[in-house]
Amino acid sequence: MSQQKTTSQMTGAKMVVQALKDQGVEVVFGYPGGAVLPIYDELFQQNEIRHVLVRHEQGATHMAEGYARSTGKPGVVLVTSGPGATNAVTGITDALMDSIPMIVLSGQVPTFLIGTDGFQEADTVGITRPCTKNNWLVKDPDRLAETIHQAFHVATSGRPGPVLVDIPKDVQFAEGTYTPPQKAKVDHYQPRVKGDIDAITALVEMLEQAERPILYTGGGVINSGPAACQLLVELADATGIPVTSTLMGLGAYPASGKQWIGMLGMHGLYEANMAMHDCDLMINIGARFDDRITGRVNAFSPNSRKAHIDIDPSSINKVIRVDLPILGDVGHVLEDLLRIWKSRGRKTNAEGLVRWWKQIDEWKAVNCLAYKGSESIIKPQLALQRLEALTKGRDRYITTEVGQHQMWAAQYLNFDGPNRWMTSGGLGTMGYGLPASIGVQIAHPDALVINVAGEASWLMNMQEMGTAVQFRTPVKQFILNNERLGMVRQWQQLLHGERYSHSWSESLPDFVKLAEAFGCKGIRAEHPDELDDAIMAMLDYDGPVIFDCLVERHENCLPMIPSGNAHNDMLLPSDDVRGAIKGIGLTLV
Amino acid sequence: MSPLHIQQGSSKHSAYDLRDPHSEVIESHTLAVIVANEPGVLARVIGLFSGRGYNIESLTVAETDHKGHRSRITIVTKGTPAVIEQIKAQLGRIVPVHEVHDLTVEGASVERELALLKVEGKGEARIEALRLAEIFRANVVDSTLGSFVFEITGAPAKIDAFADLMRPLGLSELARTGVAALPRGGAMG
Numbered sequence: 057m058s059q060q061k062t063t064s065q066m067t068g069a070k071m072v073v074q075a076l077k078d079q080g081v082e083v084v085f086g087y088p089g090g091a092v093l094p095i096y097d098e099l100f101q102q103n104e105i106r107h108v109l110v111r112h113e114q115g116a117t118h119m120a121e122g123y124a125r126s127t128g129k130p131g132v133v134l135v136t137s138g139p140g141a142t143n144a145v146t147g148i149t150d151a152l153m154d155s156i157p158m159i160v161l162s163g164q165v166p167t168f169l170i171g172t173d174g175f176q177e178a179d180t181v182g183i184t185r186p187c188t189k190n191n192w193l194v195k196d197p198d199r200l201a202e203t204i205h206q207a208f209h210v211a212t213s214g215r216p217g218p219v220l221v222d223i224p225k226d227v228q229f230a231e232g233t234y235t236p237p238q239k240a241k242v243d244h245y246q247p248r249v250k251g252d253i254d255a256i257t258a259l260v261e262m263l264e265q266a267e268r269p270i271l272y273t274g275g276g277v278i279n280s281g282p283a284a285c286q287l288l289v290e291l292a293d294a295t296g297i298p299v300t301s302t303l304m305g306l307g308a309y310p311a312s313g314k315q316w317i318g319m320l321g322m323h324g325l326y327e328a329n330m331a332m333h334d335c336d337l338m339i340n341i342g343a344r345f346d347d348r349i350t351g352r353v354n355a356f357s358p359n360s361r362k363a364h365i366d367i368d369p370s371s372i373n374k375v376i377r378v379d380l381p382i383l384g385d386v387g388h389v390l391e392d393l394l395r396i397w398k399s400r401g402r403k404t405n406a407e408g409l410v411r412w413w414k415q416i417d418e419w420k421a422v423n424c425l426a427y428k429g430s431e432s433i434i435k436p437q438l439a440l441q442r443l444e445a446l447t448k449g450r451d452r453y454i455t456t457e458v459g460q461h462q463m464w465a466a467q468y469l470n471f472d473g474p475n476r477w478m479t480s481g482g483l484g485t486m487g488y489g490l491p492a493s494i495g496v497q498i499a500h501p502d503a504l505v506i507n508v509a510g511e512a513s514w515l516m517n518m519q520e521m522g523t524a525v526q527f528r529t530p531v532k533q534f535i536l537n538n539e540r541l542g543m544v545r546q547w548q549q550l551l552h553g554e555r556y557s558h559s560w561s562e563s564l565p566d567f568v569k570l571a572e573a574f575g576c577k578g579i580r581a582e583h584p585d586e587l588d589d590a591i592m593a594m595l596d597y598d599g600p601v602i603f604d605c606l607v608e609r610h611e612n613c614l615p616m617i618p619s620g621n622a623h624n625d626m627l628l629p630s631d632d633v634r635g636a637i638k639g640i641g642l643t644l645v
Numbered sequence: 646m647s648p649l650h651i652q653q654g655s656s657k658h659s660a661y662d663l664r665d666p667h668s669e670v671i672e673s674h675t676l677a678v679i680v681a682n683e684p685g686v687l688a689r690v691i692g693l694f695s696g697r698g699y700n701i702e703s704l705t706v707a708e709t710d711h712k713g714h715r716s717r718i719t720i721v722t723k724g725t726p727a728v729i730e731q732i733k734a735q736l737g738r739i740v741p742v743h744e745v746h747d748l749t750v751e752g753a754s755v756e757r758e759l760a761l762l763k764v765e766g767k768g769e770a771r772i773e774a775l776r777l778a779e780i781f782r783a784n785v786v787d788s789t790l791g792s793f794v795f796e797i798t799g800a801p802a803k804i805d806a807f808a809d810l811m812r813p814l815g816l817s818e819l820a821r822t823g824v825a826a827l828p829r830g831g832a833m834g
């Protein structure tokens with residue numbers, strides 16, 4: 057009919073970039089290849105969206121996670137077909153396990169080649185189906201923009217998670233009609249955010265009477281947003297109920313807050329685990345009774361009534377039967393909870409609480425984080441204590457790799473606000489921390505971003521130091537180098553008669569020289585006396601640093617609930633750890 | 646997220662209302678799952694069952710609302726009450742899943758399955774097969790001098806019974822559709 061093109065007509069590749077702009081995306085972590093060249097060509101011709109060229113697609117996914125976790129905004133990843141997409145799978149799965157909003161855009165072979173085993177063809181939607189909240193293969197350019205908007209909606213609504221949109225190359229070249237975000241159909245997927253008022257009132261009643269209540273908080277509080285964290289603080293401080301948190305929830309309630317009793321779980325604090333075991337009312341707020349938390353399920357907090365606030369119905373009663381489920385967003389539920397509690401006269405069982413805190417203080421006195429110091433060797437715990445002391449008060453973000461160093465970081469570093477602690481909790485992905493630190497730094501260019509790493513994990517994505525240097529992200533790689541796959545070695549000591557099968561990090565690179573090779577700064581600390589100066593040198597350097605901190609090789613990470621044990625059956629630093637894992641625990645991980 | 650119509654987790658009901666949560670009794674439940682008819686939905690549903698180790702006893706699927714692009718998946722599954730609740734919650738959070746109904750707890754329902762049975766035989770056996778088919782109201786949809794194909798519709802147990810009777814009479818092939826089910830009476834929910 058008419059020759060003129062409306063402005064909403066454009067190529068698929070242009071739509072991708074337009075959709076990202078309309079979604080407010082500022083940065084994309086990606087790596088080009090044949091099947092995404094049209095999109096890269098569009099990226100080249102604009103300046104609004106920044107592209108961070110990674111060194112491996114797994115790096116892109118963890119950067120996006122770091123970016124998302126530290127900002128509350130979704131992270132965006134762009135990869136090519138075949139190997140580009142398969143390299144992203146670990147990070148996508150990591151984001152699913154830790155409920156991180158992430159949008160992955162992958163190129164695909166042209167529609168007419170799909171199914172022919174074309175060059176760099178992989179069944180990307182098939183491969184990523186179990187590790188995404190949802191994914192789409194877009195064959196019609198007219199559906200492309202709407203699908204991308206839907207992808208953002210799904211990734212960020214309800215329990216956040218990763219999504220993937222697979223875009224064949226011919227669709228990127230084809231013209232179609234652009235659908236703006238307001239016109240995209242998203243009404244079907246609208247998870248419920250308001251909790252049931254009767255249930256919330258029932259919880260208030262329980263809370264008023266409880267003698268030994270505990271708030272068991274998780275990553276859901278942080279995902280719910282800063283307002284939810286603020287409400288948690290208000291609830292805990294106003295009621296006087298002790299707060300513990302999972303690994304993922306650290307910072308939602310400040311570590312300096314007076315209700316804080318520390319992290320719980322396998323390497324959680326003695327007082328937190330004992331309180332979980334002995335409480336009479338457990339209020340789970342945005343946590344999921346993960347097996348790192350519960351220990352032996354049939355011995356889990358045997359005498360408590362349990363309430364569970366969660367936005368995901370499948371998290372409720374999955375592992376632990378609860379007495380009072382409340383389906384909804386943490387922020388909304390806490391708001392109602394506080395309002396109802398106040399309107400009923402702010403009652404608590406004051407006498408009970410006094411006794412409860414007395415008991416908790418006795419547990420605290422066990423001083424479960426005590427460790428044997430050394431004059432000659434840097435203890436990893438000391439390294440973290442000094443790092444904590446020397447960075448206190450700074451605008452600080454911490455990422456970690458996976459292993460003993462991760463658990464020590466959780467134990468010895470303090471977080472006074474949400475979104476400042478990025479770690480791979482659910483999947484436990486070695487190689488997460490370095491790229492995550494870069495993603496955090498991209499989002500917070502002026503902040504201090506430190507990756508607390510183990511030497512083995514760090515090597516898994518060390519190529520991303522190139523990205524750090526190129527994009528001038530002054531990330532500090534604080535490697536607790538025990539020359540061991542420390543956590544594996546610890547389990548072999550506990551479980552396998554100290555037969556250290558392949559858990560020694562052999563042929564390690566010289567990390568200082570490696571830093572120089574990457575064009576950044578290398579620092580080594582070998583002796584406790586030089587630790588502080590070395591850390592200060594790291595902090596003072598205006599650029600990326602690889603810090604090689606040589607630590608005690610066979611230090612064990614304690615306290616620990618050996619797998620298969622109950623919460624009140626912890627290994628403490630004074631115990632003999634040999635053969636500590638027994639029975640059913642042998643088969644657990 | 647779609648309405649789950651399940652007691653547990655919907656927060657209206659205390660978990661006290663549920664049947665014995667620790668019951669290790671294995672129950673069979675028929676679920677009706679209404680999904681957007683998009684590519685990959687069936688794979689997602691099936692992947693959920695295989696990935697989380699749930700059972701599928703029977704599964705049928707077809708588009709039932711062409712205008713609305715809705716398909717109806719009917720799944721018969723087995724598990725303890727806790728597992729059944731978990732299956733429903735997991736199904737409910739699949740993005741293209743619109744509704745999950747547990748026909749086994751939501752009131753009376755009708756369940757039907759269609760089967761085709763090829764019975765090969767001669768003489769007395771052949772006559773006996775025909776006679777039994779009549780009793781079971783099975784139709785002959787194909788016949789040769791040495792074979793019949795019977796079509797039978799009914800509850801799965803009826804089809805089991807018919808197939809068992811046909812086995813000694815020369816049952817050589819059996820095709821079953823799996824269960825289709827609807828609640829009795831007025832609209833669901």
Ligand SMILES: Cc1ncc(C[n+]2csc(CCOP(=O)(O)OP(=O)(O)O)c2C)c(N)n1
Nearest residue numbers: 459460461484486510511512513541542543
């Ligand atoms: C990708 C991946 N592979 C294997 C493991 C199993 N694993 C857990 S911790 C660990 C050792 C980590 O060693 P290192 O990074 O040096 O940390 P350390 O425990 O010594 O502090 C291993 C191999 C894992 N978590 N992730």
Ligand SMILES: [Mg+2]
Nearest residue numbers: 510511540542
């Ligand atoms: Mg190590």
